[in-house]
Structure formats: structure tokens, C-alpha cells
Amino acid sequence: MPAGRTVSIRVRRFDPAAGGRRLWQAYDVDAGPMMSVLDALFWVLENEDPTLAFRYSCRAGMCGSCAMVINGREGLACARRLERLRAPVTVEPLRSLPVIKDLLVDLRPFFEKYRAVDPFYIGQAASVFDPASEPAVLPRGDAAREIVDRQIDCIACGACYSACPIVSIVPEFLGPAALNRAYTVAADARDAAGVERLHRVTADGGVFACHSVGNCVTVCPVGVDPLLSIQLLRKGAVHR
Amino acid sequence: MRARPARGRQAFAWHYLRVSGVLIVALVFVHLFVMHYASLPSAATAAFVGARWAAAGWRAFDWMLLLLALTHGVVGAHAMLRDVARRPLSRTALDVTAGAVTAAFLGLGTAVILMAAPPGDRGPLSSYTWIPSLLTGGLVTIATAAYVGVLAAGAALGMRLARRDPIGRWNYPGQWMFAINRTAGAGVLGFLLVHVLDVALFPFAPDLYDRTVAAYAMPYLIPMEAGLVAAVVYHAFDGLRLMLLEALDRRASRMAAPSFIALVVLTISLSLPALAVLLGWRP
Known part of the structure; x- marks a missing residue:
């Protein structure tokens, strides 16, 4: 045009x-x-x-x-x-x-599910300013970190949530954005809430409700791949 | 990341569908080749079944196929319907129905595979001549539902496109792959249940069994039979695609459009020989 x-x-x-x-x-x-x-x-x-x-x-x-x-x-x-x-x-x-x-x-349902995965860093030390807290040392080229670095670009716009047919079929499904966020924090080696978080995202309504349709990947305006995060969370549950 | 055991109904269905899918895929393609490429469904007479089941290996093969196909189908259908059932009573009814269907059809199928054929053409149920009509009616009903469904869906989509109205999530190749996978799975499960019933006639009334399988030659059913072959091929390859995608830690999910095209081409290529055989072509 x-x-x-x-x-x-x-x-x-x-x-x-x-x-x-x-x-x-x-x-x-x-x-x-x-x-x-x-x-x-x-x-x-x-x-x-x-x-x-x-x-x-x-x-x-x-x-x-x-x-x-x-x-x-x-x-x-x-x-x-x-x-x-x-x-x-x-x-x-x-x-x-x-x-x-x-x-x-109304984005509340979207953010309520986002909040349900504790979408923030939970460290082992009481505070990052705690003098006893050691800085994390990540090896150069750490594969998990490279994925996390890409996946944290999510801007929580809700496009993936809207495009996902499972969200409309299964109301309790957490959705691609929340699960992507769960992966980015659970994959952090310093994360102290990993087990609890994984427990939550592998229950009904979590990663096993996803049918790998992939619309979330197609529509993401910033190139995040939520399906990859969901797959990696499933592997975390499968390879125990 | 330390891991926890997966739990819940959805986790069970996810694992079972993949394990049974991997185990069943070779059996399904052997079955397709024997029944739809090398022969015709309507040629699977009582004599054919008797000769096949004279070998213990074929009995074991058919029982494994029954066990895996039935449980794979019921677990898939149950997961699909449980997702949309909201009321506790509906959910309980679904659970009970899934268990009852599995037990009944697996029990019947197992008994039929284990039973010997009667000595002559006739058996204890041979006087119930309405049974083939009932089963053929079931096949015609499935075929009619499939034809009407495809035509209605095509017309609805065509009208939206003609009016330049948005077509919802059908813009995305992943949506098509997902919907066709589910539709194909539901169709194959529906046919499997009718098929278990018609094969169940073999030890009780071989003459009625022959009349039932002869109905597969009806021209009205041929598009459905070709569609069933396509449904099995599509469902199998889409399942393998999903498992491959899940095994890769790469951004393979960006391959949605090319993999959808590859799936369609593969399905059509492998279904056309079966259609040709159904239409009378012989290699």
C-alpha cells in the first residue's frame, strides 16, 4: 500500500x-x-x-x-x-x-498468572548487599545464561497470551509469558526458589498444559521464544 | 536448576502420549502398509483374518496395536475433553467413561484375538443379520459427519476470507497443525472403536463379518477411508515433529511454517497411493 x-x-x-x-x-x-x-x-x-x-x-x-x-x-x-x-x-x-x-x-488475568510464578529473583542471601553474599561467577559462554539473556527481553505485552489457543481453552493455563519468566529465574544458578517454582509450573495448568502450538513464538514482537522456555522447564521436570 | 517430579493429570497425559506414540508408530505404519497399500480394507475377509491369526506373531502384533492405539486415543481424547469440562460432575463422568471405554474395548479386542475361529462360515451370532447394517450405519455416520464437518469449516473460512473478516488464530501455521492433529486423533479413535466392533464379529459370525467389511468398498466411504489414512499419517508425523522439537534445545519452534508445509506434503504423498488402491489401482 x-x-x-x-x-x-x-x-x-x-x-x-x-x-x-x-x-x-x-x-x-x-x-x-x-x-x-x-x-x-x-x-x-x-x-x-x-x-x-x-x-x-x-x-x-x-x-x-x-x-x-x-x-x-x-x-x-x-x-x-x-x-x-x-x-x-x-x-x-x-x-x-x-x-x-x-x-x-483488562490485563489483570495475565499479570495474576505472571505473579503466580514468583517472577523475580529470590537469592540465598537475605540481600545482595549482604557482606556475606558472594558475587556469582558465570563461565564465559554459559549455554543456559545465553538462553536466559535472550528470554529476559520479554516486555510482557500479552501478545503471546492472546495468540495461544490453550489459554482460551484451559483458563487455568499460566500462559507463555509467565512460564517464560519462570524459566528465566529458575535457570539462574543462584535462584533459591527453583524447586518450589518448578513444582508450581509442572502442576496442572503449567508447562504440561502447553501443546507446543508455537503461536507465541510467531507473534512475539521482541523475538523471545516462550516455547523454548516451556520445553526447558519440562526437561527440568523430566530429567530429575 | 534442580528438578521435581512432574505431577498432575496433564503431566501424566503428556508423558503417556509421547511414550505410547513412540512405541506405536512402527506398528501403525506396518498396519497401514498391509491393509491400505498392499491390500484393500474390504479384502480383509474372515479367511484373511483367519490366515493372519494362525500365526502367533500377528496376534501379538495386533494386540499390541490395539492396546497402544486404544489407550493413546483415550488418554488424548480424555485430556482434550477434560480441559474444557468445567463442572465436577462432567469431569467425573468423563473419567468414568474413559475408564469404561478402555476396559470394554480392550477386553473385547483381547478376547477376539485370543479366540479361535469357528469351524464353518457361520457362528453363534450369525442369525443376528441386523448387526452388519448397524456397523455399516456407524461407518456411514462417521463418514457423513466428516464430510459435513470439512465442508462447513471450509465454507465458514471461505466466507470470512471473501468478506475480508479476520480469521482468528487461523493466521498461524501452528494453529492449523494443532487443530488438524486433534481432529485427526479424534477421527482415528472414532474409527478404531467401530473397527474393534466389526472385527469382534469374526469369531462369532464370520459370514456377518464378511458382509460388514464388504461395506468398505462402498464408493460413499472411500473418501473417508482415504481421509483416515491421511489422518493417521498426519497424526504420526506431527507427533514425531513435536517430540523432535521438544528434544531440541534450539529455537526450532521458529520453523512452524516450513514444518507445516512439510507435514502437508508428506501426508498427501503417503495418502495418495492408498487412495489409488481404494479406487482400484493395482501396482
Whole structure:
């Protein structure tokens, strides 16, 4: 699609105050060069409909706030260029999450599951500032660390959670992002909560609920591979 | 990372499906070759079964195939349905049904494999002439459900594409692989149950068994039979793909689209000879 022309976008609207019906609304956007889907949503907000609701923050593909479903695929609205999308461009809220209004979803179920895996470092010492605490020495080229270094790039945007069919079928499934985070902390040699964490992620609703569909890998906007983390967590459970 | 034993229903299903899948795959391909490439399902008459089961090795082979296919199918179907069953009563009913189906069909199949054929063409159930009609009706029902399901799904997808409506997660190759795997598994399990019942006629009424297997030559059933071969091939290779993927500590999951294309090509290539045989071609 050449830039600098009118581009039709169709937005999935939902307003609980107006009866709660989900419907498609089309807008013709004056598309400038390099215009992103987020820019187009701002154009609609400023020129057509000030009631359109969506979430955003950094506008630079770093924070994950503007994750939504664009032309049927999860992605960051700020990182998807209109000229690279087939028109009419459809924009929907993330799946498997309650819609608050229009493109704005309630991320609480996502973060509740994230929190369930204790997604933070739990060290053996009371504090890293404890004088008795020895600094960790990692060998150069440590394979596990190389994987962790890649996997900690997750920005918790929820795209993988939305793309995962198991999340929509099995409500208790923790989801790709939470399990990826569990791996990154459990694989840390200094982690003091590894056994407990592994116990949690191998129970029902954890890594064995995953069917290796792989949509999470396909959609991740920052190139994280949650399925790899899930596989490694399973191996941690299998190779005991 | 120190590890803990995996626990829970999902962990059991995950392990069992992989172990039984590895054990069954060679048996399944031998069975497919004998019944669908080198011969025709409708040619598996009582005389054919009698000659085959005269050898203890074939009896052991068929019993292993029954045991692994049935338990693999029931564990898979149970895991699939248990995931969507919400109420405790539904879950209990599912558990009981899975156990009862396994016990009944494994018991029946084992008894049939162990029993000797009657001396003549007729057996104690030969006067129940409605049985072949019932079993053929079951096959026709499975075939009709499969044809209607495929047509309805295709029409729904086609309409969405024509209207340029989003097609949900069907944009992703992984979604197709997952859905086809489950559909193929469910279809093969459904056929297996009917198949155990029709083979069960062999020791009790060989004449009725012959009438039942003759129904496999009905033109209406041929697309379903070819589809079943394709379902078995797809399910087996997709299972192997998943296990290979899980064994690799690499980012092999990025290979979703190429592996889906490879799966489809492999399935079609290996199913076409079976279709040709069903349509009357002989090598």
C-alpha cells in the first residue's frame, strides 16, 4: 500500500455503557509516510471519534502497552507500518482477556498468572548487599545464561497470551509469558526458589498444559521464544 | 536448576502420549502398509483374518496395536475433553467413561484375538443379520459427519476470507497443525472403536463379518477411508515433529511454517497411493 493516501481501517468497537455489543467501525485515515497503526488510531481519535479507547505508552516498541490484533495477528500497534499491511486494516483488542472498552483490555488475568510464578529473583542471601553474599561467577559462554539473556527481553505485552489457543481453552493455563519468566529465574544458578517454582509450573495448568502450538513464538514482537522456555522447564521436570 | 517430579493429570497425559506414540508408530505404519497399500480394507475377509491369526506373531502384533492405539486415543481424547469440562460432575463422568471405554474395548479386542475361529462360515451370532447394517450405519455416520464437518469449516473460512473478516488464530501455521492433529486423533479413535466392533464379529459370525467389511468398498466411504489414512499419517508425523522439537534445545519452534508445509506434503504423498488402491489401482 503506497503511503500518503487514504487508508481504510476497521476497528472492533465495544462500549459496555452503550449496550456492550461488539461491532466493526470503519474509518478512512489520511495515511502519511511511515505511519504506524498507533498513529492511525491517534488520527481517528483526533479527527473522527474522540471516544475511541486504546492503550499506549512509549510509542517505540519497548513497553508493550499497545499490543493488539492487527489484520488478525498480534503485534504492537506502534511497530506495524500501515504501508506494509493489506487494506482494509482490521484492528481488534487482544484475545482471551476481558475487554474494558474498544481496544483496551483488562490485563489483570495475565499479570495474576505472571505473579503466580514468583517472577523475580529470590537469592540465598537475605540481600545482595549482604557482606556475606558472594558475587556469582558465570563461565564465559554459559549455554543456559545465553538462553536466559535472550528470554529476559520479554516486555510482557500479552501478545503471546492472546495468540495461544490453550489459554482460551484451559483458563487455568499460566500462559507463555509467565512460564517464560519462570524459566528465566529458575535457570539462574543462584535462584533459591527453583524447586518450589518448578513444582508450581509442572502442576496442572503449567508447562504440561502447553501443546507446543508455537503461536507465541510467531507473534512475539521482541523475538523471545516462550516455547523454548516451556520445553526447558519440562526437561527440568523430566530429567530429575 | 534442580528438578521435581512432574505431577498432575496433564503431566501424566503428556508423558503417556509421547511414550505410547513412540512405541506405536512402527506398528501403525506396518498396519497401514498391509491393509491400505498392499491390500484393500474390504479384502480383509474372515479367511484373511483367519490366515493372519494362525500365526502367533500377528496376534501379538495386533494386540499390541490395539492396546497402544486404544489407550493413546483415550488418554488424548480424555485430556482434550477434560480441559474444557468445567463442572465436577462432567469431569467425573468423563473419567468414568474413559475408564469404561478402555476396559470394554480392550477386553473385547483381547478376547477376539485370543479366540479361535469357528469351524464353518457361520457362528453363534450369525442369525443376528441386523448387526452388519448397524456397523455399516456407524461407518456411514462417521463418514457423513466428516464430510459435513470439512465442508462447513471450509465454507465458514471461505466466507470470512471473501468478506475480508479476520480469521482468528487461523493466521498461524501452528494453529492449523494443532487443530488438524486433534481432529485427526479424534477421527482415528472414532474409527478404531467401530473397527474393534466389526472385527469382534469374526469369531462369532464370520459370514456377518464378511458382509460388514464388504461395506468398505462402498464408493460413499472411500473418501473417508482415504481421509483416515491421511489422518493417521498426519497424526504420526506431527507427533514425531513435536517430540523432535521438544528434544531440541534450539529455537526450532521458529520453523512452524516450513514444518507445516512439510507435514502437508508428506501426508498427501503417503495418502495418495492408498487412495489409488481404494479406487482400484493395482501396482
